[in-house]
Amino acid sequence: MEKFTVHTGRAVPLRRSNVDTDQIIPAVYLKRVSRTGFEDGLFAAWRADPDFVLNKPEYAEGTVLIAGPDFGTGSSREHAVWALQNYGFKAVLSSRFADIFRGNSLKGGLLTVVLPQPVIEKLWDMVEADPTTEVTVDLVERQVRAGDLVEPFELDDYTRWRLMEGLDDIDLTLRHTDAIAEYEKRRKPWLPVTQ
Amino acid sequence: MARTMAEKVWEEHVVRRAEGEPDLLYIDLHLVHEVTSPQAFEGLRLANRRLRRPDLTIATEDHNVPTENIFLPIADPVSRTQVETLRKNASEFGVRLHQMGDIDQGIVHVIGPQLGLTQPGMTIVCGDSHTSTHGAFGALAFGIGTSQVEHVMATQTLPMTPFKTMAVNVTGSLKPGVTAKDIILAVIAKIGTGGGQGYVIEYRGEAIRALSMEARMTICNMSIEAGARAGMIAPDQTTFDYIKGRPHAPKGELWDQAVEYWKTLVTDEDAVFDKEVFLDADELSPFVTWGTNPGQGAPLDSVVPDPASFEDPVERAAAEKALAYMDLKPGTPLRDIRVDTVFVGSCTNGRIEDLRAAAEVIKGRKVADHVRMLVVPGSQRVKEQAAAEGLDEIFKAAGAEWREAGCSMCLGMNPDTLKPGERSASTSNRNFEGRQGKGGRTHLVSPLVAAATAVRGTLSSPADL
Ligand code: SF4
Numbered sequence: 102m103e104k105f106t107v108h109t110g111r112a113v114p115l116r117r118s119n120v121d122t123d124q125i126i127p128a129v130y131l132k133r134v135s136r137t138g139f140e141d142g143l144f145a146a147w148r149a150d151p152d153f154v155l156n157k158p159e160y161a162e163g164t165v166l167i168a169g170p171d172f173g174t175g176s177s178r179e180h181a182v183w184a185l186q187n188y189g190f191k192a193v194l195s196s197r198f199a200d201i202f203r204g205n206s207l208k209g210g211l212l213t214v215v216l217p218q219p220v221i222e223k224l225w226d227m228v229e230a231d232p233t234t235e236v237t238v239d240l241v242e243r244q245v246r247a248g249d250l251v252e253p254f255e256l257d258d259y260t261r262w263r264l265m266e267g268l269d270d271i272d273l274t275l276r277h278t279d280a281i282a283e284y285e286k287r288r289k290p291w292l293p294v295t296q
Numbered sequence: 297m298a299r300t301m302a303e304k305v306w307e308e309h310v311v312r313r314a315e316g317e318p319d320l321l322y323i324d325l326h327l328v329h330e331v332t333s334p335q336a337f338e339g340l341r342l343a344n345r346r347l348r349r350p351d352l353t354i355a356t357e358d359h360n361v362p363t364e365n366i367f368l369p370i371a372d373p374v375s376r377t378q379v380e381t382l383r384k385n386a387s388e389f390g391v392r393l394h395q396m397g398d399i400d401q402g403i404v405h406v407i408g409p410q411l412g413l414t415q416p417g418m419t420i421v422c423g424d425s426h427t428s429t430h431g432a433f434g435a436l437a438f439g440i441g442t443s444q445v446e447h448v449m450a451t452q453t454l455p456m457t458p459f460k461t462m463a464v465n466v467t468g469s470l471k472p473g474v475t476a477k478d479i480i481l482a483v484i485a486k487i488g489t490g491g492g493q494g495y496v497i498e499y500r501g502e503a504i505r506a507l508s509m510e511a512r513m514t515i516c517n518m519s520i521e522a523g524a525r526a527g528m529i530a531p532d533q534t535t536f537d538y539i540k541g542r543p544h545a546p547k548g549e550l551w552d553q554a555v556e557y558w559k560t561l562v563t564d565e566d567a568v569f570d571k572e573v574f575l576d577a578d579e580l581s582p583f584v585t586w587g588t589n590p591g592q593g594a595p596l597d598s599v600v601p602d603p604a605s606f607e608d609p610v611e612r613a614a615a616e617k618a619l620a621y622m623d624l625k626p627g628t629p630l631r632d633i634r635v636d637t638v639f640v641g642s643c644t645n646g647r648i649e650d651l652r653a654a655a656e657v658i659k660g661r662k663v664a665d666h667v668r669m670l671v672v673p674g675s676q677r678v679k680e681q682a683a684a685e686g687l688d689e690i691f692k693a694a695g696a697e698w699r700e701a702g703c704s705m706c707l708g709m710n711p712d713t714l715k716p717g718e719r720s721a722s723t724s725n726r727n728f729e730g731r732q733g734k735g736g737r738t739h740l741v742s743p744l745v746a747a748a749t750a751v752r753g754t755l756s757s758p759a760d761l
Contacts, residue, residue, distance in 0.1 A: 117617075118610045119489060119589050123728040128709045132360070132374035134334035134381045146730050170610060171490045174523065174589070175728060176707075177425040178332065179441035197490055200525050201425060205441035218610075257457070259317050270443070271345070274451045277312050277320060281348075281453055284311040284322050291546035291554040292324055293413050294351040295392050 102210045104267035108191045109237040110164030113154055114225040120168060121175035122202060126184040139180050140187035159232035167224050168195040173202025182209045192238040194245065196221050207260050208270060212238055214245060214254045223250060240265060298564035300461045301530050302496040305436040305561065309419050311453055318455040324418040326448050327404045328355035328391065330382040332423030336446035337385040348452045350390040354413065355382060357396050358403045360709050363672050363699035366396045375709065402675020402701040405429040405643040409513065410677055412542025416531035416558040421448055426643050426725065428519040432512035434531035434561045439520065459525055460570040462495040466503040468578035473758055476511035477645060477742035480518040481583040481593045487573060489591040492524030495571065498563060499529050503577035509538040510649035517644045518725050521590040530562045582757045584630055585727045585740040587618035594630065596745065596757055602626035621729055622737050630755050633739065637720040638669040638750040640743055642706035645723035646674030648681050650743040655687040657747035657758045658694045664753030669696035670712060672704040696750065708733045721749040
């Protein structure tokens with residue numbers, strides 16, 4: 102996984118709430134068996150509309166998505182994270198994320214940052230007034246900065262460390278194989294097996 | 297210390313706990329399907345890792361599969377690749393797989409309970425958000441992403457940060473014609489699609505205790521629609537009776553030991569939930585959605601709401617967008633909404649009891665001329681049982697299509713989709729824009745409402761017939 106420390110880039114204002122993962126990537130795009138190439142499915146239904154924000158040339162280079170509340174609700178498809186990453190997004194800002202989406206994003210190295218809704222509104226206004234506005238998402242300082250706005254955000258130390266080191270969760274867990282084997286010895290005797 | 301049921305199950309599964317790190321939880325059962333697994337198997341292969349516990353893993357084909365002509369090759373080449381990839385991976389990694397046509401094939405959340413693999417006190421995961429269904433047995437069951445699927449495959453564990461706990465207390469008793477689906481739609485409308493975020497919900501109260509396992513599964517299934525990670529219901533005699541005798545249920549002495557333990561999986565009397573919500577079942581009536589998220593619902597007796605009536609500007613804007621997409625005008629009685637399609641099926645309402653309920657309403661009646669009705673059993677066993685009870689004949693005689701098992705029109709990955717502008721009454725769980733096909737419009741309903749709607753052609757309850 103790529104390390105994440107500080108990212109600065111242009112932003113895309115997505116003024117919608119409750120953007121579910123079926124909107125982020127519709128089911129028909131989930132059929133690939135790889136982790137790449139999902140960018141064509143990103144917001145597919147809305148991209149048909151020339152006025153949709155991602156179709157506007159001034160936002161073509163955006164790498165930070167500023168979304169409305171309850172982003173990523175619905176299906177657990179991790180393809181939603183891949184589609185955003187494949188498209189070029191490094192971070193998503195919202196006042197509230199759905200849990201599974203948030204978990205998926207932080208595992209996969211897409212930094213999802215929770216900010217108060219008034220801050221999101223302010224960022225929307227800034228980026229709409231001037232699409233060249235650069236937004237910095239600083240994981241080291243746990244801060245989002247844009248123009249004169251400096252806003253702290255919370256992220257637990259463990260996740261922050263893992264993202265900054267670019268560490269894969271599986272490797273970390275495999276260090277504890279002994280503990281897993283120990284646990285397996287004390288599982289309830291009636292628990293079912295599939296084979 | 298007094299603990300909730302969810303906390304008890306959690307504690308029982310902690311493999312490792314360290315300051316400042318998530319708990320490492322053991323996973324008792326991993327359910328796998330074709331859509332969210334290929335990248336995980338590929339990840340294992342690339343890293344040269346093995347599947348730690350094939351014997352705690354089971355796979356089925358459900359999301360993509362056609363529900364007609366299942367013995368022909370799948371027409372869509374991409375769907376076919378995905379199903380074939382699962383078959384290849386299952387054989388390479390030694391995973392038990394139920395393929396199309398197999399009697400145990402079906403929607404992943406229908407087959408787990410049916411096989412007796414879903415039991416109280418277990419941790420169950422699947423790369424699918426409706427894994428919450430299994431919580432109906434008092435299991436801690438939640439959906440995970442593909443990276444986590446890979447993690448479970450490699451380690452049989454997941455690092456997790458604790459959930460908060462919420463009690464949804466449903467008092468009183470349901471009136472005839474009102475179902476578990478109406479309870480959960482009302483709960484979601486009440487707390488909102490983000491209301492359960494960060495929580496494991498425990499459904500409690502006499503109205504819940506009175507429900508069958510099927511109905512409990514309907515409720516827990518849609519916990520995710522309220523944003524919750526999982527939903528749970530404490531196991532009781534209804535649960536034990538359902539499990540007993542199923543292929544993977546404990547037997548003999550182990551059964552007695554298991555039941556004894558399962559009985560301890562109730563929330564301690566003085567345990568405190570982080571949040572509590574109350575609902576009176578006596579006041580519920582059939583509930584339907586009018587918008588494009590499951591929280592946008594209202595009693596069938598009411599009208600399409602006016603967005604201006606929402607105080608919260610975000611909700612107001614969402615309602616405006618939803619009504620534009622759904623092509624509905626404020627003030628329209630919900631009963632006047634005309635549908636083209638009725639879908640009975642999915643992991644929410646595709647079990648035998650759901651088919652019985654729908655059949656009961658449609659028996660001796662006809663599906664309206666302009667309506668297409670699809671009945672898709674949740675599993676092949678459900679299909680077989682329904683046929684044994686003659687339900688298939690009832691549906692066919694009414695003019696409905698009787699299909700093979702799968703997710704089907706719940707998400708429209710197979711050929712069962714809505715066309716742009718088409719409107720459905722659907723017993724599934726998501727009314728998102730385009731969920732059942734691009735441009736399709738979905739109203740979530742109970743099986744009873746679905747059947748009555750098929751007959752009248754507009755959103756209806758059996759009482760309207
Ligand atoms: S029936 Fe629908 S909700 Fe259930 S697993 Fe299948 S696609 Fe998901």
